[in-house]
Amino acid sequence: MSGMSPFTYRPARDELAYTFGGREPVARVRSGDTLRVHTEDCFGGLVRGPADLPSRVCQMPYLNPVSGPFFVEDAEPGDTLAIHLVDIEPAREWGVSSTFPHFGALTSTSHTATLQAPLEERVWVYDIDRSAETVRFHATGSDHSVDLPLQPMIGTIGVAPGAFEVRSTIVPDLHGGNLDTPELRAGATLYLGVNVPGALLALGDGHARQGEGEACGVGVEIATVTTLVVEVIEGVSTVWPRIETDRDLMTIGCARPLEDAYRIAHRDLVGWASDLTGLQELDAYQLVSQAGRAPIGNVCDPNYTVLAAVDKSLLPGPSAAYDGAHARLRQHAAGPR
Known part of the structure; x- marks a missing residue:
């Protein structure tokens, strides 16, 4: 494996990706390389306070951006790409969460259609204290606040799908994508099946923490600096992540x-x-x-x-x-x- 210094990638706003597949690689890396990747939050950094309602400051489909993709040398269809998450650091001292009118587990959606009124859109700002390793929740309708453990994770990480498919970064599937599991934290190794030459790995959508299920549909969204190591496992296929x-x-x-x-x-x-x-x-x-x-x-x-x-x-x-x-x-x- 390579003993070189980490390869660092920090995308400009117009370099962020919103799909897995259909994008040219931003860099080429080798099996055994360490990558230090700057990622943006699911709102692209545009939601910064209670007045920044996502419907006003964000535009569909430009949500859930990822950094990449990275072409991994010698990765071929039928191989497995191992991605070890070394470190996930919040890039700012705050994170945000929100509710949306037709999104989340406890509201009417396009797939679960009802006659109820849309859910109110609201933004919560969380204070991140890296030294204390806490995330502070502030209620918006009272003075209640509470510190929760800081548990950074990557919500979206994946490779290009096969069969010429292009998938939105909001979708989780065989290729990975918007998996949104708190288990994707530092110390974990993710295995993904390679579907196209070079795998085309991309990641983003960091959360300072997230409850299991992500009930409202939005974690404590943060930009991150994420360090990872990749390895190609040749000739071994992996169907599901x-x-x-x-x-x-x-x-x-x-x-x-x-x-x-x-x-x-x-x-x-x-x-x-x-x-x-x-x-x-x-x-x-x-x-x-x-x-x-x-x-x-x-x-x-x-x-x-x-x-x-x-x-x-x-x-x-x-x-x-x-x-x-x-x-x-x-x-x-x-x-x-």
Whole structure:
């Protein structure tokens, strides 16, 4: 792997991307390279206070921008791209969240149409204290405030889809995209199947924190400086996105209705656990049924995301996933000792 200094990319506003696929790469990197990527929030930095209602300052479809894409040398269809998130730092001392008239889990939407009045559009500004590692919520209708743990994550990260598809950055699917899971934090390794030469990796939509499900559809949105390491795993395919941490194996399903996303994630985890351990599939199914967890990513986007997770220590001597890519990238990120 490369021992060079991190490659740094800071896009100008007109260089931000709003799709996966259909974009020329902004840079070429190699397997083993470390990237330091500046990302914007889902509003492109235009929502900065209570008066900046997204409907007034933002324009569809220019929401949820990503930085990239990056062409990863030697990545070919049928390979897997491992992306280890080394560090996610808020780029500003504040973050924002909001409600939208026809968006979120608890309001009428275009897909769940009702006669109720649209939800009020409102903006919340959160104070970020990096030294205390807190995010401060301020109620808008009273003087209540409370500090929540600062848990930076990347909401949107993916590669170009296959079959000449171009997908909006708002959509999560096989290629990754707007996965919106708090599990995509520093220390996690994301595995994505490569669909086009160079993979064309892009990322953005940082959150200072997010509750599971992202009920209102908007996390504590922040710009970030995100450091990551990439590695091409040749000749190994990955259909749905997967995550590995020091503790867990996790698989991600993206679909509507929510139960189909649940089924996709759990079917993939049962198969992955069986492949790594030699357990019969029904034994793996039984173990995941009793010991697994199902964190919900989002229930608001064009596809919903559900994860299936299991503690690796509960599996019988599992083989290292992807030939030990997570441990290898983690060690690489730590540098020489």
